[in-house]
Amino acid sequence: MKTKRYFNRELSWLEFNARVLDEALDSGTPLLERLKFLAITSSNFDEFFMVRVASLKARIASGDLEPEPSGLAPAEILAAVAKRAKEIVRRQYDCLLGEILPALEREGLAVVRPSTWTAAERRKLEDHFADLVAPLLTPLRVESPPEPGASASDGLPGKSAAGDVFPGSEVGLSDAPRPLDLEGPDASGKNALAAHDIPSIGNLRIHAAFLLRPEQRSAPRGTSADRGADRGAGRDADAAKSDRLAVVQVPPNLDRFIRIPTDAPGLRIALLDDLIAAFGQRLFPGYAVVERLLFKVTRDADIGVDEDREDDFIAAMEEVLVGRQNSWPVRLTVSADSERLAERLMRLLGLGIDDVYTLPGPIDLRTFMELASNEGIAAIPGGERLRYQPWPPIQVFEPAEDSTIWDEIRSGDRLLHVPYESFDPVVRFLEAAADDPAVLAIKMTLYRTSGNSPVVRALTRAARNGKQVAVLVELKARFDEERNIAWASRLEQAGAIVVYGLARLKVHAKAALVVRREDNGSIRRYLHLSTGNYNDRTARLYSDLSLFTANEDLCRDASVFFNMITGYSTVQELRFLAVAPFDLKSRLLGMIAREAQRSSPESPGLLMFKMNALVDADTIDALYRANAAGVRVLLNVRGVCVLVPGVKGLSENIRVVSVLGRYLEHSRVFYFRNGGAEEMYLSSADLMPRNLEKRIELLFPILDETLRERVHEILAAYFMDSAGAHSLARDGKWKRVEPAEGEKAYSSQADFYSVVKRRRALLEEPPERELPVRRRPS
């Protein structure tokens, strides 16, 4: 068999999500963490479909049938994706229903579905629904294409004015907004809506669908009678033809998890969407609910802003956000309650059977994250033991009492390893800059951060204190745009110079530069360069490396870099920093080629890279060439990896692992043995064409030898991991890395934390015992 040169990117991504799921399947993982991994698997899928699958479909729609480097044509990929994704989803729900939910129930947290509600519970929930939920609901009647076998003409008898359709007043909905009638053909006979789609069904929002049939006689509106009508009525074909489809959105602003009052120990929780499906018939007086279903539509989110609209980029961005709610559908997720409804929705949305995911349990596991975090803890006595043992972030970089953060950074470069170490030094760096009268200016990139973050607060204060604050805010950070617009305006009002990104390039680099006039009048700069965003929240979950330095060369380059991205300057070549999309890729390729050149049988080269994704074909080809020159290549790729390792004559010297764990591995590290003159770089960039060609990214060297060794240790640890690591085989399958016979599993993440703890302990040694210890400049 001819071996491939590259794996397919989408299929490789699916394997990544399967590895995430693997963490949930691992019985060694604490119960609530397992639930969390199930939730992450789902939210990963959402993003994947919104972006990758959507763009695949767009390619097919545009007639692009070219096979991609893996040799697969778009349609083949799509089919393979559906097959594999469904397998993964099946495993996910098997785990949820077979293991996690029962185990949670044993721990005193029961998620109860309608079939297991007791009669008393049912009554309480129905009251809850009538009092608190129904007033917020807005049923939509949807024109549906005739079902197979039914002719178009007899599909919709009795079409009437909107008010007649679901007279809400009869069910006490007089205050509710008037039901919106979405029937297609209007009075003039024009089809107002495209046949394929229901635009008002927002992206990723949970909805309930009902199949309604006008009641022949005035039926009592009691619950049981309705249920009877629903279940038992002997329907004839005519009745079925007149069935109508109605849709109700589950209000996103209500809690999904509803505690059922109970005297028994433990907690019983019902799902809001279950309530709406179960009691929704109250919204449709005069109709019987024939079938019901919960569903969620995933839409194309890969729509970009019109980059050439320079007049008001913020306005354009806001339009994109609205657009994302209505863009075309790519996936339909349904509960297993009604094949007929699923089928109708599928046709309405213009989707195929491959795009429909029928789930045997609650849909949208994303929100179960909440349950795993807070609710779960509250509910379960001693719930902490169902979670990872906490590793509170530790502060190692802390200026001594008689010195300032500036003195500390000037005395030597500092490395920060979050979330093992606390993110605080970054915040303090900015706060000190905001309050120090000697500081003249702060320049910074902000990609994903929260509005209430201490970072933004410090910058705002600095601007108010009269510092020059120049911030490049990347509005285009996907899914964060809305939040970004809000706090960016606040910063601007405080007097900061805010640059709202660059046309056609996303600014993904993470850098902060402080310009300070020292006591002797000279200018000194302090720089922070990072692999992770300036976001104090993700800094508790994402594993990132960052550097504090006052190195003049790096600071000068950083100044020029900021001039480039804030519009003061055209692109200039820098000496120590490499910038995508200008020279980052060529420098990386150059350094890989150098490694190959310098490699000899006596002294083989060594490359160790860590990143989130490896997709760029040029880089992969360079690595294959290095392989041919005998260079040993160790890659730690958390997510997508389309490089094929371990193939004789292509990649036998290349090993790929992927490490997952409690923290999301986010740092990008590049190590070159370089014939003994080792070089170590950190970067904001993954090796994807997107990062290397369409984004502003930074690659920066670790010049301090001690720090270089430390990064080296961190990097090397991943390749010894036998607790959260998978290793990639040449057939594209990932296998868990098991500890060697008779050895204990080694967790790199656990090791990083203990290293940080040791470094902190060294700091705290009482002075007299410090003598033999020798503080290392960390």
Add this chain to the structure above:
Amino acid sequence: MSEPASKTPLAVIEIGSTGIRLIVAEVNGTGGFSILDRAGKPSRIGRDVFTNGYVSRDATRESIAVLLSFRELLRGYGISPRAARVIATSALREAANRDTFVDRVSLQTGFHVSVIEDLEENHLMYLAVQHALQDERSILSRSNAMILEVGGGSTEIMLLKRGRMAGSHSLGIGTVRVDEFVRSSGAAPGSLRQFLEDNVRTACDLLEEELPLDSVKTFIVIGADARLAASRIEAQRFDQYAIVAREAFSRFAEEAAALSPEDCVAKLRVPWSEAESLGPGLAIERLFLERTGAEEVVVPNVSIREGLLLAEARGPDPEHEAEMTRQVAASAAALGRKFHYDEDHARHVADLALALFDGLAAEHGLGGRERLLLEASAILHDVGSFIRASGHHKHSEYIISNSEIFGLSRGELTVVANVARYHRKTPPAGSHLNFIALPREDRIVVQKLAAILRVADALDRGHDRRVRGIALERREDRLIIRAEGSKDLSLERLSLAEKSDLFEDVFGLEASLS
């Protein structure tokens, strides 16, 4: 820290024909500096001026926008626009509306723009090159060298003979002009090549008279085009400069010339702003290179901005001033040689004149700059004899005012020409147009320097250096010049009586020789 207290960083901005560029630097007490920051934006001033003769409204507006953003950048270093040094080079120099431009910039941005002259540009460039190569002094002194910078509107050339300035020129050929030529003539690419070759050949033929170009072993090119070439091809890289092999440079230049600006951007990863000039710039540089005997091309990582920074940073530095004086004198001597002057006489008169100048410090009240002008005038006073002995002072004036002397501005060159003009015969008069065209201060300087030069020239009347040296003695309103050397000074006395008239008028002293 032991550095001297309170030093505000310096900002230098250059408004050039293709871009507006900035550097911020800190001076380190010893006359050097370290760069803190740089920025640059493209400008179309050159294109406007070289086609229409003036800066368009749009270009003015764009320039102001760039300067406003630089003002913002400088605020981050606590530098006010007034404190920044802003210079404009050839493009603005030639613009009909340069004063309006300077005024609008000043009103709207607070930056004060000084338009510098081409010769001053050379001076600053030399400073920058010297600084970049300072660790490797021998590069400049061990052999003959050519320093070349191809700009948008002009090409600056300096020739150094074993470290001494042998010629300094500003040619009216630049990348933007060349591009305009191609556009306006709708010429085929081949004719551009011909155009450049003709221009460079003519220029080189002139340079040959100052220095045989195949004796030039060190070829130094400044500018973004050459820097880009050096960064894209095999080079020995040093901190402040790179060295590229001649063939490699030529090959890259040929390749770049064959690329469209679009291809430059795509294939060479050149910013748009630089892509248009890359081909023609390198082509001109290659043509010069091929006329020299250099095996390597030295590409310093500096520009005129670093030169300006050095000039600012150094202020009056005796050692540096002395070096510049030597280079000015060397450049004047090179001009003299071109016109087959009597080198010994010229040098001797210069030395005598300087001795007089130094002895009369209290009387003339002039400074080092004027001393330099006197030296240049003395070296070149007889240069007009090349044309004809009769009326040679007028020919000297003509030659000097139409030549270039390294380190002297156009205004200074005019002073030198006038001083040479009055080294004999009629003293300055109200009917002499070239004299009355001078600013008042310069007229006084010319009178004083010419007075001294006439006396010095008289002392070597026989062109035989019989007066080897002099000592001065003041007696009331008499100046007694005591000559060292030969006792028979009758010829010189005679000559002095004839030529000291101006000296008596200007200084109120009667000069006599004993």
